[in-house]
Amino acid sequence: MKSRKPDWLRAKLPSGQGYGAVRKMVDDNKLHTVCQSAQCPNMGECWSRGTATVMILGNICTRSCNFCAIQTGRPTELDIGEPARVADAVAKMNLRHCVITSVTRDELADGGASVWAATIRAIRNRNPGTAIEVLTPDFKGKLDLVDIVLESNPDIFNHNVETVERLQKPVRVQAKYDRSLKVLKHAGDRGHITKSGIMLGLGETKPEIDQTLRDMRAAGVKIVTLGQYLQPSSEHLTVDRWVTPEEFAEWKRFGLEIGFDFIESGPLVRSSYHADEQSAAFTGIESLQRTSA
Numbered sequence: 001m002k003s004r005k006p007d008w009l010r011a012k013l014p015s016g017q018g019y020g021a022v023r024k025m026v027d028d029n030k031l032h033t034v035c036q037s038a039q040c041p042n043m044g045e046c047w048s049r050g051t052a053t054v055m056i057l058g059n060i061c062t063r064s065c066n067f068c069a070i071q072t073g074r075p076t077e078l079d080i081g082e083p084a085r086v087a088d089a090v091a092k093m094n095l096r097h098c099v100i101t102s103v104t105r106d107e108l109a110d111g112g113a114s115v116w117a118a119t120i121r122a123i124r125n126r127n128p129g130t131a132i133e134v135l136t137p138d139f140k141g142k143l144d145l146v147d148i149v150l151e152s153n154p155d156i157f158n159h160n161v162e163t164v165e166r167l168q169k170p171v172r173v174q175a176k177y178d179r180s181l182k183v184l185k186h187a188g189d190r191g192h193i194t195k196s197g198i199m200l201g202l203g204e205t206k207p208e209i210d211q212t213l214r215d216m217r218a219a220g221v222k223i224v225t226l227g228q229y230l231q232p233s234s235e236h237l238t239v240d241r242w243v244t245p246e247e248f249a250e251w252k253r254f255g256l257e258i259g260f261d262f263i264e265s266g267p268l269v270r271s272s273y274h275a276d277e278q279s280a281a282f283t284g285i286e287s288l289q290r291t292s293a
Helices: 016-028 043-048 082-093 113-126 143-150 165-172 177-189 206-218 245-257 275-283
Strands: 053-056 097-102 131-135 156-158 193-200 223-228 262-265
Touching: 053 082, 053 113, 082 097, 082 113, 097 113, 113 131, 113 143, 143 177, 165 206, 177 193, 177 206, 193 206, 193 245, 206 245, 223 245, 245 262
Parallel strands: 053 097, 097 131, 131 156, 156 193, 193 223, 223 262
Antiparallel strands: none
């Protein structure tokens, strides 16, 4: 699609003390963020609020999803000091809720699960009052690896389905719809609060969106995010349509009707958008405290 972006897709520009404090924290702790690597349109708003989603296990992904701006390749090393630095950053930001994600590391025997667990434990030890949300890969559907992450006891377990079943192969390439649902169901069956999300505007039909939401609900998912797909570059999938705010509102109403506890639905919504507000109802921990920089 070559049509101009509609007005409702205008994002907030980076500004203010909060933005500068987050930028400094990321740089000083030598961290990666999905905000930067995935070209999130909400980086200006979220960083200005004193929030960021930290991305562990490097910034090179072993998968080549056709919607994602993160660099694809073969990572060469693991940073064993990363968990401590992430925990330190969470403390410096004075967060009551933090979101951690990662690239996919299929070349590792455990898919990076041990680093995930170490990071969660480090945050918990340094920041016992902070709720921890994780947005993980599928670990190739190996539930024993998923369990390594779950046993470190994150407060919310998030794994994105990303799109409807028919579009999985062209959009996610190496991922599988049923495998993602299996991972989510497994986490939910083990008593964890589960979350997932999909992008709209990739060519899906409304009946397919309906079915995807029902499938996620059947897998026990409690929190859902829906947002507009935005093409990162000319090498990525093109936008099929611009989904209106009114349609996003309709999907939110539908999702609540079929039993989801919380839905964040809008053109600029991404996985961790307002995640602190979502989690408060489940964790009992109030929304984040702003940084004082």
